[in-house]
Amino acid sequence: MAVTLSNAAASGAANAVVDLLDAGSSNTYPQLRINISGNASTVAALNFTGSTAFGAASNGVCTAGTIADNTNAPGGTAAAFQTVDQDGTVVFSGTVTATGGGGDITLSSVAVGATDTVAVSSLTYTQPTS
């Protein structure tokens, strides 16, 4: 049975998820990890360097704060991503494809060479209302 959320409820749900990224103390920042298929290894790790990883939700949409470029990526073929808190605990994850490929995150290229720079300019987490 489908459930419909109010805007306030959707925002509350989205905030509850993204706020988990701000937990932990082992590392300075939570991270967005671009990984190979199956999340077996990391292609590029980008730090959420804002005071919080994501801003407060509006109508169920949370927008990431500053995401620092990884200017010396380990490299590999990007296919998946994970967001992790400061202890490295995974909060949410999804797919990565090249632009137009339909992934949750799209990159101009999934072929990341060692020492390449990976920059993610936009990232949103949306809890739909229905």
Added chain:
Amino acid sequence: MTTKTFPLVGQYENGETFYDPEDTPIEVVQNWPEPEIRGHGVVRDKFGNIKEDINHGSNTI
């Protein structure tokens, strides 16, 4: 979707609780709308050039 099953709990007069195996448990199904994640980024080589994959999507000859 998250499903949680709550067994029905009985209680004796002395306050102790028990589970009757013949009772049908209550199942609560939470089926919220799926969250959506959207992001975009670029990959640059050591010279600063943007690397772009080609031949994704359909091509027409």
